[in-house]
Amino acid sequence: MTRMFAAVLPPEPVKEDLAEFLQPRAEHPWIDPEQWHITLAFLAQVNDARLDELLDGLRAAGRRRSPMTLRLHGAGAFPDPVQAKVLWLDIAASAADREELHRLSTNVRRTAAHAGAPPDGKDFRPHLTVSRLKRPGQQLDWLDVLSTYDGSPWQATDFALIESHLGEGPRGRPRYEIVERFPLLGDRTD
Template identity: 25%
Template sequence: MSRFRAFISIDIEDEEVVNRIVEVQERLKASGADLKLVEPENVHLTLKFLGDIPESRVTDVVNAMEKAAETVEPFTMRLKGIGVFPNPNYVRVVWIGVQEGSDETKAMAAVLEQELGRMGFRRERKDFVPHVTVARVRSGRNKGRLIEAIRELSNVEVGEVEVDRIRLKKSILRPQGPEYHTVEEVEI
């Protein structure tokens, strides 16, 4: 049986917003930190990471996605501000936050967590924080300059994205970076 690495996302496809994200990434990169930037075509908000799933589970996942999509109307997601995981003293991931639209993304993530958990998918241990990952930190090189760049960008305005669908994505890991393909799409 064929399996694939999967996640459920809100894709960021607005060209202006993606360009502003790239500008933020360039400012982070200018710090000299050892970063792996998310490719512009891969920028998204993950509602639920599923891991490796058998293709036979796609229908179950889509059913959960449909229930999640029913909980909200199409909405505007406003991307603003920079955050980090796990904490400012040990930065592994740099992300842009969701200001407006946070309640809707949390509602959908909660339904996905509940429905998929019931189907045997692994439950998250941490609370869902709506965010768009822009970079992963590979080493501690120039950590102080990276922290300063993050501080300078703390209130950066990235823009608004109209959200009217969620997608089940297949992630193919390649040496040059991941490649994402839409498997199924559910309208809100």
């Protein structure tokens, strides 16, 4: 069994711009930009024997969904700003693109469940995690800072299946390995 997730990955210029915004605030424990992503589905247990079935299903999901224009704007915290464990940036998009992102997540989750890798039961909340805190605490000041960030729009033209290796990255964080990228082709006849 392998731990994986499906995600939309922001392009390099978007990551560079956000990293530049966060750089003067380096005293906070920001996540490495190479790990930034918008999780569509978390798959805690992917059966290696059914990986080809999962990949085929994700290719088909990509063919059905269309590219969308996304932007990082707004901020939040999980579970809440007073006892925050995670700080994140919101995903801004037109109503149509936001709906397309939700449909992509739904298609990915159904595909994974069909391939024997049921996703976690959490509702899809599009966001990009920028910080994971060791101890929960009040983060209102950091949310005020993050809420001033207004990223440039980008065209999301694909999504990826990523293998997660816990504790193998820098400072004991996860190491991510892209298994495959799936283009969004918008062919709803498939």
